[in-house]
Amino acid sequence: DAKTTQPPSMDCAEGRAANLPCNHSTISGNEYVYWYRQIHSQGPQYIIHGLKNNETNEMASLIITEDRKSSTLILPHATLRDTAVYYCIVRVAMDSSYKLIFGSGTRLLVRP
Amino acid sequence: EAQVTQNPRYLITVTGKKLTVTCSQNMNHEYMSWYRQDPGLGLRQIYYSMNVEVTDKGDVPEGYKVSRKEKRNFPLILESPSPNQTSLYFCASKKGGTRPPYEQYFGPGTRLTVT
Numbered sequence: 001d002a003k004t005t006q007p008p009s010m011d012c013a014e015g016r017a018a019n020l021p022c023n024h025s026t027i028s029g030n031e032y033v034y035w036y037r038q039i040h041s042q043g044p045q046y047i048i049h050g051l052k053n054n055e056t057n058e059m060a061s062l063i064i065t066e067d068r069k070s071s072t073l074i075l076p077h078a079t080l081r082d083t084a085v086y087y088c089i090v091r092v093a094m095d096s097s098y099k100l101i102f103g104s105g106t107r108l109l110v111r112p
Numbered sequence: 113e114a115q116v117t118q119n120p121r122y123l124i125t126v127t128g129k130k131l132t133v134t135c136s137q138n139m140n141h142e143y144m145s146w147y148r149q150d151p152g153l154g155l156r157q158i159y160y161s162m163n164v165e166v167t168d169k170g171d172v173p174e175g176y177k178v179s180r181k182e183k184r185n186f187p188l189i190l191e192s193p194s195p196n197q198t199s200l201y202f203c204a205s206k207k208g209g210t211r212p213p214y215e216q217y218f219g220p221g222t223r224l225t226v227t
Binding site: 032034041042043044045046049091096097098099100101102103104 | 143147154155157170171215217219221223
């Protein structure tokens with residue numbers, strides 16, 4: 001699976017958009033990009049995933065560059081409850097273990 | 113509400129005293145898995161199950177047992193807990209099948225301390 005690189009920490013003001021980058025320069029054609037977050041020792045929460053196209057759901061948007069070497073998770077109107085560690089994960093069509101490998105992630109602090 | 117539940121949420125026990133952490137999901141998911149999370153080591157998979165009566169070892173299975181007699185339940189058993197099993201444990205589930213998407217749903221966690 002491709003390695004991902006994320007900044008260790010970021011902050012943004014409440015109500016503003018939070019843009020979280022992820023580099024995955026060694027991604028291959030059949031690998032998906034997944035985003036999860038973990039709010040202070042709670043269970044990780046699935047946010048969104050994508051392969052090539054940009055994706056949007058009720059939680060966030062995922063922008064994947066055309067060469068697929070990087071992506072950005074966008075929380076359009078961050079709230080205090082979005083303070084969490086965000087993980088970018090790249091996975092090939094899963095093996096039978098469906099194991100998720102969480103790196104260090106980005107610690108996002110949303111400021112009042 | 114679709115969810116994965118774990119019990120207990122917190123447990124302090126002594127070395128050698130057998131314990132079971134329960135995990136239950138109400139989403140009719142085929143796949144279930146156990147992870148442990150330790151500072152600096154991230155989440156590591158302990159065991160997983162592709163369906164009823166089908167279980168397999170993850171990356172750190174030593175000292176743990178699991179069973180999958182029913183689709184909704186996947187208990188984690190520590191026959192003789194040791195202090196190095198002090199950790200935060202998460203159960204997860206997902207829909208079955210070999211095609212994406214592969215999003216997993218996690219329980220709230222069980223913080224276990226073994227003294």
